[in-house]
Amino acid sequence: MKGHENPADTPDRVRVIIADDHPIVRLAVAASFANLRGYQIAALAQSGLDLLNALHKAPCDLIVTDLAMCWDAPETDGMALIRWLRFKYPAIPVVVFTMTTSISIIRELIHARVAGIVTKDESLSELMKVCQYACSGSKIAVSDMVARRLSASAPPTEIKRKFALSRKEREIVQLIARGMSLTEIARRSGRTTSTVGTQKMAAMRKLHLTSNAELIQYAMLHGLVSS
Incomplete structure (x- = not known):
């Protein structure tokens, strides 16, 4: 896992909202957090709209979300949801757990100032590591696979x-x-x-x-x- 050299201890009882449109993924991630000391599940959300409603209702210290999440309207893209979360809740780290390995989308997530990025090709233990770093540091935490994709790619260019x-x-x-x-x-x-x-x-x-x-x-x- 790349991102920080020496992660600090995470605070007690970090309240986590997990958002994914696949029930098995939500439950698997929640079960992983249940085995992680100092974390509790604040809410599970099956859509972007569910996530926004949960944030309105429940105190939260960490958001773990898929990228391809519908919210305000069917035509509203998942990246727009990430940007909205960063604008509306700048103090809450957002870790993106996604199928994509596209370097351009990864760079867009970094530009949006997410706290962590993990691909779904990796283990849940890798996701837990990234989440712990995301809660404890100021730099973005990326999984090993994402780090390899970034290091192997050409320097970013401005692309409209x-x-x-x-x-x-x-x-x-x-x-x-x-x-x-x-x-x-x-x-x-x-x-x-x-x-x-x-x-x-x-x-x-x-x-x-x-x-x-x-x-x-x-x-x-x-x-x-x-x-």
């Missing part, structure tokens, strides 16, 4: 991600996120499959994404598949 895409590239991202194949997109748009594939790869390079899964998650997080 949504607007860096051409109209056709943006359309392809939207249609892929809705489950359409390149052949179906080509037939619908009157382009060749080869052309569509080239435009898809151009979009992925601009967004610093490496797989269809990351492309679909990016589209969901940024409201490109609201309909």
